Amino acid sequence: MRNYKRELEEQLKEIDTLIRLNNKNLSKLKKLPDDGVKASTVRGCDQYYLVDKKSGKRIYAGKEKRKLIQGVIQRDYALAVDKKLADLRKRLERFIAKYDISEVSALYENLPVARKHIVNPIIEPEDIYIEKWLLAYPGNQNSYPEEGLYQTNNGEMVRSKSEKIIADALEKYNVPYQYEPMIELGYNTIYPDFVALNIRTRKTIYWEHLGIVADIEYATKNFKKIQGYEKNGYLVGRDLIITMESAEAPIDVKLVEKKIKEFLL
Template sequence: MEKLHQLMTNAFSQNQNNIQKLQAQIADSLQGNLIIESNKSSLQFYCSIGSTCRRYLSKTKQHQEITQLLQKKYDEKCLKLLTQRQNAIAAFLKRDPHDTFDEIWNAFPTECQKKLIPFKEPTAHRLDLWKRKTFNQKPLVPGIKTFKTINGETVRSKSEKIIADLLYYYNVPYRYEMACTLNELGTIYPDFTIYDIRKNRLVYLEHFGMIDNPDYSQKMIIRYNDYVKSGFADRLIISMESSTQPLNVKALIPLIKPYSLTKADDIID
């Protein structure tokens, strides 16, 4: 599904929730409609029920009723706008083709694809290029204890193995300790670099495993601040643990699942 169609589908769902919320608020509000009239430098308020009957509302004695009817009037105008917008979104979704550029490309035989210049680079091709691209990786220190992941990498800690295996299980494209450049620290090696295929960008996953160690926590803060200064705040995932609090796997899963290559419906929770 193309990004625009997905955005509109999400907007339709969000709009529907807002419409139902406003409808419930209006249904629970006071009966009648608020009429606002300007009299020289002040406003006068009236409540009307039906087309003929209306009564004056005192600003002092009926302040609460004015406030509630005013909120109702505002909610009704918002509901009208949301309803119009919902109708427009529904019309778009009905007429918009569901085909994607990937589907058009994949419909051609491989022999034909070799002769074509794609309008939009196929997702599978982008992913394949990223997987095959060589990268600078932090070297392991001889003699230290290491752990083997399901995907065959050698990592430095049990928690990193758990994270790597989670990424592999959820079909998230990643690399272990691939070099990255920050503004102040220069070249660093994030624990995991994730390829966000949907937005064609890199996302960094850092596991801070000794946050109750004062020296370590200071370095962690410096590193985090440099990520933010370098413009990576919106593509940074952080997990952490201490000597008394282990890695929270359940909290990490929702953070990595959006980058899965597998359709959401196919992922087993």
């Protein structure tokens, strides 16, 4: 089961960013008079009145006071935002402190071995899930006659230096993967360069490396291949990672690692 604690912590950071931005906006409006604004729409026209908060007296604000009206309304809105964000932050912080779905998995992990042999866990342990995933997505399914020339850190043979770079980066970040699995796209059988598992979300993601994009025939063929992925529900950036290179622009190792961190960790 996916643990949303990281996403919740990211939401907390986003709230903090909004609080800082809102405080910056408030600082620009702090010199405004401590008046309120009564606003209404009559026959399709907006009307505004400045309201003295002590006496309640209202003064019609014409066009000459429009800038003041805008400032007061913006200030009141910013104050309401400040209050709401502070409240949301407090509630979210309390929730995060108490929330961790991994506690459910820990109930099984902490059982004595003899009990583990009996219990059928409601959330499959990570190591067992990975083992079953690797069996479900067997690698080296491509019968293309050219054999791999480059050995990865995991010991398999791949066809290019760039594929070795990708495989070794996946291994570096402990991402389970298989090289050249088989996938059915409609009536076509294809062999992605890699299939990888995001352990945290338990999502399966395919990876295609386009090695000679400067070649028109190669690029056209792979453009159709990517279209085939998306027509069958495997969207680029969600289910499919793509890296590219040419003789003039070789594979970017930092970009490979950035994509691993973004989609697979």
